[in-house]
Amino acid sequence: MFKKTFKGGVHPDDGKRYAKDASYRAYLPQGELVFPMSQHIGKPAKPLVKKGDTVLAGQLIGEADGFVSANIVSSCSGTVKAVENRRTASGAKVMSVVIENDGQYTLAEGIGVERDYKMLGKEEILGSIQKAGIVGMGGAGFPVHVKLAPKNADEIRYIIANGAECEPYITCDDQLMRTKSMELAEGMRILLKLFPAAEGVFLIEENKPEAIAAMEKACAGDEKLKVHAAKCKYPQGGERSIIQVIAGIDLKLGMLPADAGCVVDNVATIYAIYQAVCKSIPLMERGFTVSGDVVKEPCNLIVKIGTNMAEVLETAGGIRDGKEAEKYLSGGPMMGMALADLNVPICKNNNALTVLGEDPVAKAEQQETACLRCGRCTRVCPLGLSPQEMMDAAKRRRFVRYEKKLYGLECIACGSCTYVCPAKRPLMQTFKQTKAEIMAKKRAAQAQQGGAKK
Incomplete structure (x- = not known):
């Protein structure tokens, strides 16, 4: 029996109201x-x-x-x-x-040729996925053909389709599940050919009733496919959170999902797998949300990989009359990256452009105080880390303690701790910077060691 939620987490305004009912439309750059x-x-x-x-x-x-x-x-x-x-x-x-x-979109030879996946072996399926260049499309960008080849393939019990889409404002996966439910069910069946001992589960948050109904209809009659409606709580879309709910396992720090008998893929990734295996279509386009409280016409688009972000804001009508944009984000407000310039391409793992009339980070900087020792950050951390101690170690540059004692490199930068902090401390931002600095030092040390061996 699956659980309804995971330990920790927060409940930010989901912002789904702006674009959730905007049907997909194709945009040609x-x-x-x-x-x-x-x-x-x-x-x-x-x-x-x-x-x-x-x-x-x-x-x-x-x-x-x-x-x-x-x-x-x-x-x-x-x-x-x-x-x-x-x-x-x-x-x-x-x-x-x-x-x-050239505006013609002339296809290369062989693109669009239909195939019956039931006639393909495991190596042919994995080869098709690898050739198509498919990566994790929920944000991580991990090459999928690697994820689908764990050492313990016979021990995988669950293939979990991540349809949580818990990041505020983003609704492209919701639209994908509503409109491409049959293709997603077939994509899951393709994955089950690779892991015959597993069952496929579509996890969807309860604020997407249309998507839940569509996926339940698509999976009806197949005992190996299930749809699970989870409570709305951020970050339900994190791998560890999903595995807690579906497998009932608290993934220990340092463990991989396969160690818990799970493979987790975003629904957009599963759709790309269906396209690659059944239609011979490589990863050329993806669903993309343009939303925010100052966007004139929030929308869900099918965009070509490589499209300029400034173009998609223009096709969404730009900024509403009488409003000003203070914050542009690649992604959503919790885990998204601030953009200083919209003249950047949409990549495989970019799922949204969010435009806000107020910059919450700049506002928090004006209100920041010393730590109140309230412990709220620890209570909401989905990994059970201690953000208060991590912040102290980071500020003191005690990097060995940060990594070895506090497991700071395990932080998924979900921002839950920053969201609840009454002192408005930039916890997540500090942790991202600290991780980057530690990893840079590791790479430099490896390079130096490699040079010494030569």
Whole structure:
């Protein structure tokens, strides 16, 4: 029996009212498209094209350069304008292929060829997923073909489709489940071919009744497929939170989902798997929400990977008359990244542009006080960490304690601690910076050690 919720968590305003009933519509980009070679966790892809080359939609333009890496395909036809560093939503400059879109979207040979997945073996299915360049589309961007090849494949009990979509304002997964429920059910059956001992579970929060009804209809009559409605609580979409609810296991720090007999994939990822295996369509487009309290026409779009974020805000009508935008976010207000410039491409793991009339971080900075020792941050942490002690260690730069004693690198940066802090301390922001600094030191030490061996 599945649980209804997990330990910890918070209840922010979900902001779903702005775009939840906006039906999907396709958006075809007008300008150049930018394809960063790093749209995933792991080693960047290797560019396969050069300036002046003609490319087709669905053509491989970046080849995975290692086991933990992912292919990059063009989502348009046109001419390569440049292969150069371009800035992404993260703020980093990444080697990218820039394509001048010809507006024709001429498909490469073989794209769209239908196949019966029941006639394919495990290796053929995994090969199709790998070739398509599919990564985790809920935000993490982990190459899916790697996730689907755990060492203990026979011990996997649950394939969990993450349809929680707990991040405020974002509604593209809700629309996906409402409109593509049959395809999602087939995508789950494809995954169950890889893990025959498992059952497939679609976890959806209760604030999406239409999606729940659609998925229940699509799964009806298949005893290996289940739909579970969980309570609305953030961050229900985190892997550890989902595994608590479905498998009833508290994933220990350092453990992977496969160690608990689970594989967790976002519903958008499962739809991409269906497209790749059954339709021979690589990852070229995705669902994307443009929302926020100052957006004129909040919407859910099907966008081509590589589309400029400024373009999608324009197609949403821009900013409402008489309003001003103070905060632009790639993602939502809890885990999203602030954007200083909208001239960045939509990547595989970007699911939303959220525009707010007030900057909550700037407001909190004006109200910040010393820690009150109230313990609220510890009570809401879904991992059971101690944000109060982590903050102290981070401020004192006691990085060994932060990592080894307080398990600070396990933090998923959900922002729950920051949300409830009455002292308005920038806990999550500090933890992200601290993790980045620790990891940079580790990489430098490894590089130095490698150089010494040579």
